[in-house]
Amino acid sequence: MIGLAGWTSRQTVLLRRLTAVVAVTMGVPLGDAVAQPRPTGQPPVRPAQPGTRRDSAVADSLRGLSKDRKVFEWATPDSIMRQLLDKMGYKKVQYQGDTVQFNAQTRILTLQGKPSGVQRDETMLVGDSITYNDSTKKVVALGDSVLLRDPTQADADDFIANGRIEYDLNSKQGFTGAFSTSVTSGQRLYLSAQRSALVSDTVVAGRHIVFAKNGSFTYCDHTEPHFHFTTGEMKFISQNVMVARPGVLYIGEVPVFWIPFFFQDIRSGRRSGLLTPNFGMAELFRNSPSYRRSVQNIGYFLAINDFMNFETSFDWRSGARSSDTDPGFIRGNAELRYKWLDRFVTGEFASSYMGLRNGTTNTSYTWNHNQDFSRDTRLTARLNWVQNTMIQRATTVNPVAANATIRSQLNYQTKIGPAQINVGGSRVQYPGRTQVDMDFPSINVTTGSLEAGPATWTPSMRLAISGQSRIDQGLQFPFVYNPRSDGGIDSTRFNASRRNTQFQFDTPIKLWDFQWQNSFTMNEQFRDFPEQREIVGVRDTSQRVTRIFAKTFETNFDWQTSFNLPRFFQGSWNVSPSVTLANVENGAGMFMRTERSGGKWVQQSKRLNYTVSASPTLYAMLPGLGPIARLRHSITPGISYSYSPQASVSDEFLQAMGRSRVGYVGALKQNRVGLSLATNLEAKLRPPADSVDAGEGAGRKIKLLSLNFSSLSYDFVRADTLGNGIAERTFTIGGRTDLLPGFDFRTSYDLFLGDMQSDTVTFDPYRTDFGVTFSLDGKSGLVALVGRLFGRKATLDTDSTTAANRQNTNDQTVDRQSRNMNAAGGGNMRGMQMALPTGQGWNLNIQYNAARQRPPRGGTQIINNPESLCEAQRLQGVLAYDLCVQNALSAPPTGANSGQSAIGAPIFIQPPTQNVNATMSFNITQNWAAQWTTQYDVVRSRFSSQQIGLQRAMHDWNAVFAFSQTPSGTFAFNFFIALKAQPELKFNYDRQTYRSNNF
Numbered sequence: 001m002i003g004l005a006g007w008t009s010r011q012t013v014l015l016r017r018l019t020a021v022v023a024v025t026m027g028v029p030l031g032d033a034v035a036q037p038r039p040t041g042q043p044p045v046r047p048a049q050p051g052t053r054r055d056s057a058v059a060d061s062l063r064g065l066s067k068d069r070k071v072f073e074w075a076t077p078d079s080i081m082r083q084l085l086d087k088m089g090y091k092k093v094q095y096q097g098d099t100v101q102f103n104a105q106t107r108i109l110t111l112q113g114k115p116s117g118v119q120r121d122e123t124m125l126v127g128d129s130i131t132y133n134d135s136t137k138k139v140v141a142l143g144d145s146v147l148l149r150d151p152t153q154a155d156a157d158d159f160i161a162n163g164r165i166e167y168d169l170n171s172k173q174g175f176t177g178a179f180s181t182s183v184t185s186g187q188r189l190y191l192s193a194q195r196s197a198l199v200s201d202t203v204v205a206g207r208h209i210v211f212a213k214n215g216s217f218t219y220c221d222h223t224e225p226h227f228h229f230t231t232g233e234m235k236f237i238s239q240n241v242m243v244a245r246p247g248v249l250y251i252g253e254v255p256v257f258w259i260p261f262f263f264q265d266i267r268s269g270r271r272s273g274l275l276t277p278n279f280g281m282a283e284l285f286r287n288s289p290s291y292r293r294s295v296q297n298i299g300y301f302l303a304i305n306d307f308m309n310f311e312t313s314f315d316w317r318s319g320a321r322s323s324d325t326d327p328g329f330i331r332g333n334a335e336l337r338y339k340w341l342d343r344f345v346t347g348e349f350a351s352s353y354m355g356l357r358n359g360t361t362n363t364s365y366t367w368n369h370n371q372d373f374s375r376d377t378r379l380t381a382r383l384n385w386v387q388n389t390m391i392q393r394a395t396t397v398n399p400v401a402a403n404a405t406i407r408s409q410l411n412y413q414t415k416i417g418p419a420q421i422n423v424g425g426s427r428v429q430y431p432g433r434t435q436v437d438m439d440f441p442s443i444n445v446t447t448g449s450l451e452a453g454p455a456t457w458t459p460s461m462r463l464a465i466s467g468q469s470r471i472d473q474g475l476q477f478p479f480v481y482n483p484r485s486d487g488g489i490d491s492t493r494f495n496a497s498r499r500n501t502q503f504q505f506d507t508p509i510k511l512w513d514f515q516w517q518n519s520f521t522m523n524e525q526f527r528d529f530p531e532q533r534e535i536v537g538v539r540d541t542s543q544r545v546t547r548i549f550a551k552t553f554e555t556n557f558d559w560q561t562s563f564n565l566p567r568f569f570q571g572s573w574n575v576s577p578s579v580t581l582a583n584v585e586n587g588a589g590m591f592m593r594t595e596r597s598g599g600k601w602v603q604q605s606k607r608l609n610y611t612v613s614a615s616p617t618l619y620a621m622l623p624g625l626g627p628i629a630r631l632r633h634s635i636t637p638g639i640s641y642s643y644s645p646q647a648s649v650s651d652e653f654l655q656a657m658g659r660s661r662v663g664y665v666g667a668l669k670q671n672r673v674g675l676s677l678a679t680n681l682e683a684k685l686r687p688p689a690d691s692v693d694a695g696e697g698a699g700r701k702i703k704l705l706s707l708n709f710s711s712l713s714y715d716f717v718r719a720d721t722l723g724n725g726i727a728e729r730t731f732t733i734g735g736r737t738d739l740l741p742g743f744d745f746r747t748s749y750d751l752f753l754g755d756m757q758s759d760t761v762t763f764d765p766y767r768t769d770f771g772v773t774f775s776l777d778g779k780s781g782l783v784a785l786v787g788r789l790f791g792r793k794a795t796l797d798t799d800s801t802t803a804a805n806r807q808n809t810n811d812q813t814v815d816r817q818s819r820n821m822n823a824a825g826g827g828n829m830r831g832m833q834m835a836l837p838t839g840q841g842w843n844l845n846i847q848y849n850a851a852r853q854r855p856p857r858g859g860t861q862i863i864n865n866p867e868s869l870c871e872a873q874r875l876q877g878v879l880a881y882d883l884c885v886q887n888a889l890s891a892p893p894t895g896a897n898s899g900q901s902a903i904g905a906p907i908f909i910q911p912p913t914q915n916v917n918a919t920m921s922f923n924i925t926q927n928w929a930a931q932w933t934t935q936y937d938v939v940r941s942r943f944s945s946q947q948i949g950l951q952r953a954m955h956d957w958n959a960v961f962a963f964s965q966t967p968s969g970t971f972a973f974n975f976f977i978a979l980k981a982q983p984e985l986k987f988n989y990d991r992q993t994y995r996s997n998n999f
């Protein structure tokens with residue numbers, strides 16, 4: 001073996017030009033596609049051209065090589081060679097072969113051997129023979145497989161040419177025979193061609209052009225690729241662009257798709273360019289005369305700099321054969337994104353404008369901003385605003401977007417000394433409704449424990465101002481009527497609003513084991529809309545007056561204090577005594593003013609309340625049965641006794657609340673015993689019979705049943721006065737079990753009919769709420785136990801965390817999508833592409849909720865159902881009425897007037913509701929997955945929303961069939977198939993129908 005090293009300018013330029021030209025062939029990317037995980041293994045055999053024989057020599061050579069494997073061994077340098085290689089300030093070029101010849105007359109340098117090699121820096125050329133003619137300036141590398149390796153091309157395979165690589169330095173042109181290589185463009189791309197030509201670009205320095213004939217490429221890394229593209233001609237401009245024509249897609253060896261040409265920007269990094277439009281085949285070839293064409297995402301992407309980019313696009317839906325529910329529209333979107341990592345700033349700003357063919361418009365804005373000013377100071381903003389929520393809801397085909405509230409949130413947090421300060425707020429718009437909820441500002445100041453000797457002080461402060469404006473539901477007088485000059489009457493919707501202010505300052509002090517709780521609170525409710533009140537005489541109930549107040553309000557200021565003594569019998573009975581200075585009327589503050597007091601402050605008295613409570617835990621160990629080694633049953637009761645002396649309340653205070661002294665029992669002496677209960681039945685499992693270790697699987701515990709009962713108090717004084725001593729109005733039962741992961745049930749009862757502070761109250765339990773949630777899959781404990789009974793070996797999944805995660809995954813995903821959904825921007829306005837997990841078995845999640853309101857006794861009752869709320873819309877036509885009903889059904893009323901009212905105010909009766917939310921996903925086969933999500937209204941026997949997805953898991957493609965229906969009746973069918981490596985290369989069929997009624 002003979003080795004040479006040199007630094008001649010002629011040789012240096014030779015190898016620099018050769019490696020630069022040839023390296024471009026192995027380093028051409030095809031865009032910045034998103035990478036998908038790929039199995040490792042031998043590089044695949046490149047796809048052959050249709051009708052031609054695969055070049056097995058090139059394929060076998062490439063398949064046997066990898067970047068981590070040595071393909072050429074350099075001879076060990078002697079002392080002179082080492083000094084030359086270590087010399088600084090020169091470009092090192094190494095030549096090696098069995099025979100190295102240089103003819104001084106012909107000026108031809110020839111390297112021969114199996115193999116021969118030339119290396120400049122990290123780039124190496126290997127062949128059976130390498131010849132350089134200094135007279136003709138031609139470089140020729142010959143061999144069965146000529147290899148070029150360039151480690152500077154990240155993750156690229158070796159470039160393998162079959163037989164020959166030739167380059168003319170004078171004309172700056174060259175050619176190769178058949179070649180194969182791969183490049184990384186987000187995902188590994190495998191290329192091959194029968195022959196290619198190389199041309200240097202004299203206009204742009206450092207750029208080279210590669211022409212290839214009869215080429216093919218694929219992203220599939222299997223030995224026999226699932227798909228590949230063939231082209232007659234390809235042109236690469238290094239680090240710039242790739243053009244190929246024509247293109248034929250082969251699935252296996254079957255041609256399925258033809259396109260006239262490819263055009264792809266292959267520059268690295270973010271680049272400006274046109275967006276990929278989104279439209280289906282039905283837009284080109286309409287399959288029905290009633291089909292409405294629509295095109296989305298026509299626009300441009302602008303890379304402003306390394307920190308910012310801008311995107312603009314528009315969507316269009318045909319207005320031909322329009323209807324009142326679907327007039328057609330055009331929508332423009334603009335989005336600006338920014339990100340400075342060194343300044344800890346990231347965010348985006350987006351706006352959308354939609355114009356319908358009927359003349360109505362909608363404008364929406366979104367601004368998301370996150371910034372860290374320091375380690376303790378951070379600003380988070382998510383602001384959304386929509387001009388017309390009716391259009392926002394009626395034009396979406398995404399069920400999540402149709403139900404999602406349009407939410408804005410702002411939070412600023414910092415730390416000053418020991419105080420942690422949070423300032424923020426939120427704003428909510430409801431789809432299809434005019435009401436806006438505002439919670440701003442919200443200020444919270446908390447500190448750690450401030451210690452001074454044995455005393456510990458932990459103060460905190462909270463201020464919250466919330467309100468609703470443009471209230472459209474739950475009003476007694478929704479319209480204002482004004483006479484017209486012609487004698488008629490005009491009706492105008494009342495601009496109703498509500499405001500609630502809350503202030504609280506807590507200053508607890510702990511001295512050794514004694515705790516002194518102090519809290520100062522101020523609450524004010526202000527309602528700016530007319531409402532009727534029935535005023536009853538304080539001492540004579542026969543004196544009744546009905547008045548309509550233009551505005552109503554209620555302000556309460558209170559001071560609450562309690563003193564907790566040290567606990568006794570810690571760890572067993574856990575006895576805790578306390579003394580509290582409590583208000584006589586628990587539902588009001590110490591000082592109060594309302595519209596009934598004429599805005600004057602009135603005061604109630606306080607009285608001492610002595611309480612002692614205990615919370616022991618009682619348990620018993622029981623023998624096991626079958627796979628259960630042992631049972632543990634625990635009961636945790638909460639026992640309390642409280643006493644308060646009799647007190648008095650002034651007539652002025654009762655009048656401000658709207659109460660009468662006749663039959664008032666709120667000031668009676670209290671002598672109560674309270675009881676709450678929680679019980680758990682747990683099982684310890686036996687180890688599996690086939691376990692290697694006797695302790696394998698032992699010790700695992702599951703919760704067979706857990707029940708929780710809310711507290712009930714029995715007042716002996718109330719029992720003597722009213723005949724019934726129960727002092728709580730509501731009673732709740734809840735339970736869960738690990739046999740059904742995520743299983744949870746609850747039920748609530750209203751125990752009394754009437755006012756709890758009046759002697760006319762009647763004990764009459766009435767169920768107001770019932771709910772069941774559970775999830776089943778192949779790993780659920782119940783399924784595993786049933787399988788064991790039939791001799792099927794199944795693993796009992798007892799990891800409650802994993803089970804809860806499986807059960808809540810869908811709910812959390814939908815909730816996160818609805819809360820994080822932007823009001824503006826192209827991607828948020830369009831449909832949601834379903835993505836289903838495959839290969840994970842089956843899963844069923846069902847939620848059933850039933851709620852109803854107890855029918856009141858007496859008073860002014862207003863039925864607050866959707867039909868009565870939308871009665872005024874009948875004059876505008878059936879369409880307006882149907883839309884109003886649909887919006888009212890999907891967005892129930894909110895606020896203080898929903899189910900509860902002040903004393904003497906009208907009572908709004910909400911109709912009973914029963915809803916079933918179900919999600920089921922399963923694998924039809926190993927590669928086919930299906931999912932069905934639905935919301936069903938049991939009372940009205942109608943589906944409020946549907947989403948059905950069918951997905952085929954393929955090695956290189958994504959294929960999804962989806963159907964979705966929104967609560968407003970709009971539904972869409974979508975078929976989508978796209979290449980994972982190049983999502984822009986896709987085929988999709990979309991059909992969207994807008995209508996007001998549901999099925």
